[in-house]
Amino acid sequence: MEMFAGFVVLLLCLLIGVRHGGIGLAVISGIGLVIFTFVFGYKPGTPPIGVMLTILAVVTCAGFLQTSGGLTVMLKYAEKFLRNNPKQITIFAPLTTWFLTVLCGTGHVVYTMFPIIYDIAIKQNIRPERPMAVASVASQAGICASPVSVAIVSIVGFMHGAGYNYTVLQLLAVAIPATGLGVFFAALWSYKRGKELSEDPEFQAFIADPANKEYVYGESESLMDKELPPSYYHAMYIFFLGIFVIAMLGNFPDLLPHFPDAKGVMKAISMTDVIQMVMLMVAATILVVCKVKAKDVGNSQVFKSGVVALVSVYGVAWMANTYFSAHMAFLKDFLGNAVATYPWAYAVLAFLTSKLVNSQAAAIAIVFPMALSVGMDPVLLMSFISACYGYFFLPTYPSDLACIGFDRSGTTKIGKYILNHSFMIPGLIIVISGCCVGFVVAHAIL
Numbered sequence: 001m002e003m004f005a006g007f008v009v010l011l012l013c014l015l016i017g018v019r020h021g022g023i024g025l026a027v028i029s030g031i032g033l034v035i036f037t038f039v040f041g042y043k044p045g046t047p048p049i050g051v052m053l054t055i056l057a058v059v060t061c062a063g064f065l066q067t068s069g070g071l072t073v074m075l076k077y078a079e080k081f082l083r084n085n086p087k088q089i090t091i092f093a094p095l096t097t098w099f100l101t102v103l104c105g106t107g108h109v110v111y112t113m114f115p116i117i118y119d120i121a122i123k124q125n126i127r128p129e130r131p132m133a134v135a136s137v138a139s140q141a142g143i144c145a146s147p148v149s150v151a152i153v154s155i156v157g158f159m160h161g162a163g164y165n166y167t168v169l170q171l172l173a174v175a176i177p178a179t180g181l182g183v184f185f186a187a188l189w190s191y192k193r194g195k196e197l198s199e200d201p202e203f204q205a206f207i208a209d210p211a212n213k214e215y216v217y218g219e220s221e222s223l224m225d226k227e228l229p230p231s232y233y234h235a236m237y238i239f240f241l242g243i244f245v246i247a248m249l250g251n252f253p254d255l256l257p258h259f260p261d262a263k264g265v266m267k268a269i270s271m272t273d274v275i276q277m278v279m280l281m282v283a284a285t286i287l288v289v290c291k292v293k294a295k296d297v298g299n300s301q302v303f304k305s306g307v308v309a310l311v312s313v314y315g316v317a318w319m320a321n322t323y324f325s326a327h328m329a330f331l332k333d334f335l336g337n338a339v340a341t342y343p344w345a346y347a348v349l350a351f352l353t354s355k356l357v358n359s360q361a362a363a364i365a366i367v368f369p370m371a372l373s374v375g376m377d378p379v380l381l382m383s384f385i386s387a388c389y390g391y392f393f394l395p396t397y398p399s400d401l402a403c404i405g406f407d408r409s410g411t412t413k414i415g416k417y418i419l420n421h422s423f424m425i426p427g428l429i430i431v432i433s434g435c436c437v438g439f440v441v442a443h444a445i446l
Contacts, residue, residue: 026315036322045321051157054272059306061279063297068290070235076223079116086120091187093117093131094138098183101142105149110139114406119220129411133422134190136403138183141430144385145175150309150361157272162372168250174382174442182434186426231290242282317365324370347387354390383442386434392427
């Protein structure tokens, strides 16, 4: 009974916190912590300090990348690629937004791409819903495949904290094909979704008004004709070099400095420390070489979003760790048997948790360390990395709402029954096919 009451407290804190956003979720978690400690008598858990410091280093570097203009260069190249292949926009748009997220570690790059995708689609008389809806969910799916995302950084930190020495490249070797192929399959399904614009009575009735027609077919802003200063390109190259260094050091631990542990055995330094060092060094290099104003970094969208994610992970992970640690004996028995019999149970749990907290990083902070604590196979956990993206299930996430707003044709929308919205089927295809691909790849190479 006490365990159930504690779970109700945990669930209520998550539900109430989500209504107030990422930072709200973190501080509402403090209420749960106080109740668990002072009312239920649970020993306070341990906040993931190493993971949080790594996240802070990564988002700081990403903030310098955006402030320096390096992110703008990536977006310009992406637009050029899409405009050179307009008839295949439904296939290439989601792959492009997914790839940008993989490079940058945040799905917020998609906001700049929406008007570009819309402009190309409408000029080709392609139903804008086809590329735009799948591009929106693809941008979020890429978070689980980026070496500099909060989600992947968290997984690496939790793995090393539990004594598993899987490298960043091993994790990405599963996550990239899993999420990438999931996006591709969703794009193929979207290729002919919905009615052609010429056959859609709702659309035709809308553009019958000349003012609406001008609004639908009006020009969108473009980066193609803008001349960008050399420092923008330098920032991008420095950032890519940093990612390459992390990947190399993660895959070849012999290159790392080795120091004696408590028993005098020489061991390489932790990859979480390496990621922190390299990201801070990359940010410093961009600061000096590209002459960035450090005070402007704090106002960048990427930095603000990253700090919100950091605070959210702090509160949620600490509260969840306190609750699950108090009932670890039961969880080991129950979850161990459930996963042994139904391996997909973890994927379902991760998916539902992600929707509950509207964040992959926060979901991972809740379910990943718990699963490792009860002895789940880390290979199985990595297999289902795509399942950590479930917040498309209800059309309430900012990028999905922005997508609806940018589609001036009105074809991307929330359905009459709420769940039959434009993002539902592409999102489910990405998650389900991604889990299947991830399961095969992980068990083949790890």
